[in-house]
Amino acid sequence: MDDALSYLPLSPQQFQILLALSDGDRHGYGIILEIAERTAGSVRLGTGTLYTALAGLVDSALIAEPRRRPAGDERRRYYRLTTLGRAVLEAETARLDALVKQARRKGVTALGRPAWSRPK
């Protein structure tokens, strides 16, 4: 298996896509919806951007297309996080976490959290 660290850092789009797939397979529109919902609409991927990124992630084997599609929805193509993809997602999360901790330690605090990160 490739070393997950060699894929870092991820672009924000790549991170969002991997995160969207972390709890289940989704089709293209499903990914857009999940990200928009989770971020309360503040991150909206364009279709072109999404698929350019998807192609890259598939090429790097971070995500894959499951052979069987859910019954009743054969028209759409679904995408799934691979084991490598999950490892990269975790590694990226750890990297970001470390960065944030360093910033905090130097006294940098968030002025206000983005609206979508507040608990409902």
Add this chain to the structure above:
Amino acid sequence: MTGLVDVAGRLYGIALRLLPRELRDRYGDDMRQTFEDRAAGRHGVGVGMLFIAEFVDLVRARHRPGSRGGQRRHPVGSLTHDIRYALRLLYRQPSFTIVAVVTLALGIGATTAVFTVVNGVLLRPLPYHEPDRLVQLFHGRNGRLSMTYSPPNYRDVTTGSGVFAGATAITPSSANLIGNGDPQQLNGANVTTSFFTVLGATPQRGRVFVDADGAEGAPAVVVVSDGLWRRQFGARADIVGSTLRLDGKPFTVIGVAPPDLTIPAGAEYWRPLIFSKDNLSDRQRGAQWVGAIARLKPGVTLEQTNAAMAIVARHLSDQYPNTNKDRVMTAMRLHDRIVRGIRPALLILLGAVTLVLLVACVNVANLLLARANSRAREVAVRAAVGAGRARLIQQFLVESVVLGVAGAAAGLAVAYWAIRGLVALGPSRIPRLAEVGVDWRVLLFVVTVAVATSVVFGLVPALATTGRSFARLISTAGRGLVGEAGTRLRRTLVVAEMALAVILLVAAGLLMRSYQRISHVDPGFSPDHVLTFAIGLPESKYKTSAAAGGFVQTFVDSLATRPGVEAAAGVFGLPLDDSFTASSSFTRPGEADSADSPSVGMRIVTPDYFKALRIPLRAGRLFDGHDDETAAEVVVINEEAARRYWPGMNPIGQQLHLGVRLAEARSGQKTIVGVVGDVKWNGLDATPPPEVYLPHKQHAVDSLTIVVRTAGEPAAFVPVARADLATLDRELPISAVRTMDEVVGRSIVERRFMMLLLGIFAAVAILLAAIGVYGVLAYIVSQRTQEIGVRLAIGASPADVVRLFLREGVALAAAGLLIGVVSALAAGRVLASLLFGVTTTDPLTFVGVTLALGIAALGASYLPARRAAAVDPMTALRTD
């Protein structure tokens, strides 16, 4: 709007070509699927906005191959770079951006709204199968064509000409629907059973007519409209098989028509039209009462059709000279027939709104030129480090396209509201207005307009800014780049703007004068304090015309006894009611009926009609209660008929014989007993035709309009009228409740609509032109600060300086005015068909326009001029 999503999806599929082939092959289909998922459930404008956003995203994705995988990004492409640079510039100059985007949004939005209407009414094919093959058949003589045929003539022309694949006969009808609550009157049609198959309209529920429904003695069936199904049946799924009681008779509902079926206009139900043997007999050739729509055989042209119909018409003319002599039969495409009345007006509106868009473009070009000046140093540096002229122009054009796209997006929002306004305000007589919506043609139009306008307003500044030697570019970089040449260009643009505004102002002014003229036309009756409403007596209940005549007389008599009522009467054929036409040929004693027999308009009235509308008696007497079915047949004619057909003699006591056979008419020989004043019939702008009035008791009809003259507010009388009618017959509804003032107003509502729209366009244009004048003068003032300082220092008074710049503004306006007036005079012919009582060279209009433009120009020049006068000479001389 699934069709729209599909179209947008197809466009997106084309746009995918922007992507590298490899990516497109892998994911193209899925991307389109995702796009359509996103578009589904959005309304028209939303789909447009999504498309624009997704298109921009594709452009960005194309230039960002680096975002694939975890690799580093490649250097940015020059296009992306330019777009990003342009966005940053716009963001940094918010006031410039807002003014430019709002200006463009107004222009693009208004143009899109008008185009959407033009598209919906004129361009979009009728919602029937192969609509190009559908024709409306016309019939008549002496160049007076009508859309009605007698059943035997209809049968012979549709079967005998050999050019039609199918045909259907239609006759409008109305019926009283008695259900829960107040009875209501429905408009519908009786149609031959081929109606739906000829149109190629498939029912959304149940079935349409089959031949068996048209057999004599077949069960009574009805197809209901989408609207009636929703309104009356709450869109019930089990409507098919239920019963609809029309005029008290039960009809089984067999189907629901598709929502876009609007033949005849406003129909809410369709019943089978069954021709009896008697209807089709040769004796009935003169009884014209069905409209005819036919479908051409594939490949048959309109010319071939008209030639084939002419042969049949000639044949019938020889065979039945009494009824068919010299009658011609022709066909017109159904779509042309529906829109022929409104086409010129809509095209003029489209032309006018295009002028507004041009003015908006010129204004933005002016803004860009002003800004280009402050970017002199930047352009110089870019040129110095090796940017070619093409490269610089590309960057300027990208900036204007970005502005154009932003303007188009905002314009779509403007258009969305403007379309709703247009549809809401638009006269209901404009055909197909309710069907207007955003479709792929509109989207294509917006994209084209956005790109075209961007190039128009972007190219001029781009060329002007970059069109000089680099050496000069760099050497003049410190001071104004555009200088004298730029000022001249901006002056030219302002003059062009003024000229365009003048054309619009003249058009709006002429329409306003026409409207003013027409509102003061005397209709020949007094429309104030008159309430009108329609009633329809079902034949099943009022079997004889005596019964119908008696009922109407009793009803109007009871209304007349009410306090506050001066007179009440019934009339078949209310003046200025566009849905009514009835006329007949007639002969005087000793004349034979021929193609050249004169024709008169016909109205059937109860005696107090003339009193209720205050139509003056000129000679003889009016009708009274004695003119009933047993008395001698009498008519009252109008002055025009007296003048034209009985010139130089007293028409009272003269005889005439009407060509049309009215129900239970006895001899048809009638004596003129009175002459009344002329009444405007077809419109306030049309000369009153010769007319005859017949007494209702002698020619009772079963649907007519009641007119009531009241002392007070006429609308307040409606409940009384309703109650009076209910005491006589509880199941009769009243419909089309209007005051006579409304009827008159409605007859000129198209004019008002046109005037209003052109007025708005002209106002926007002159506002934009004034902003243009202001902009260019403010710029000149800033350029000439030093000169002003010198002038003030050597003794010029501030008033002199103000005058100097006012003169400048007035000179611009005068040039614009001159060009505009000449163009308006040349273009006036286009408008001539819409004018009334004014010529295209109406002096008052031109004086008014000159004044309006002069005031606007003076106002716009005054602010910069005052600022010039306030220059402090010491500061001015010290700078630079």
